[in-house]
Amino acid sequence: MSKTQASHISALTHVSLVVEDQQAALDFYTEKLGFEKQMDMPMEEGSDDRWITIGVPGQDVEIALQAVGWFDGRDEEKLRPLVGNNAMLAFAVDDCHAAYEALKDRGVEFVSEPNEQDYGTEAIASDMEGNELLFLQPSADGSM
Structure with missing residues (x-):
């Protein structure tokens, strides 16, 4: 049995890109790079937070534009340094x-x-x- 079969993992579907401004990121990746917006929906009722994903046309892997503002406390402290410094x-x-x-x-x-x-x-x-x-x-x- 291969390692893939043993782990039951069938595909990579999303990678996260931590951003300060989701709308600016969405505009950049769709308008300048030509990516497609895959999803754009509210995270929860009454919140301005959005789940936004983009992708290269024809590809299955999506990039989640993860707003650092979604988090508070320790999680925000951990993620804020990634803004502009993602892999x-x-x-x-x-x-x-x-x-x-x-x-x-x-x-x-x-x-x-x-x-x-x-x-x-x-x-x-x-x-x-x-x-x-x-x-x-x-x-x-x-x-x-």
């Missing part, structure tokens, strides 16, 4: 140079221009809060 998100692109130019034209700020590596061509951008986003065109042999 890097990496996205595959067919043509790194073309993606770089198109995203730059939409106002996306880049930390690095496309550069060639052994594993492919990469460019690094940042979102509205400073989280780094890697755009990677795998090498011709498909290795990363």
Whole structure:
């Protein structure tokens, strides 16, 4: 039996991105990067808190835009340092140079221009809060 079968885990469905401003994050990821809004619903009645998820069109994994303001006390203290410091998100692109130019034209700020590596061509951008986003065109042999 494989490790996957033994754990009963069938898929990764969501990753969280801790943000200060959900609406600004939603606008950035949908308008500048072209992601699709998957869900946008109230967390609980009478609250301004929202469950917002976005995703790359055609992909099953969703990014939950997790507002740091949902939490208080120790949980907020633990999560607040993640705003702008989340783990890097990496996205595959067919043509790194073309993606770089198109995203730059939409106002996306880049930390690095496309550069060639052994594993492919990469460019690094940042979102509205400073989280780094890697755009990677795998090498011709498909290795990363």
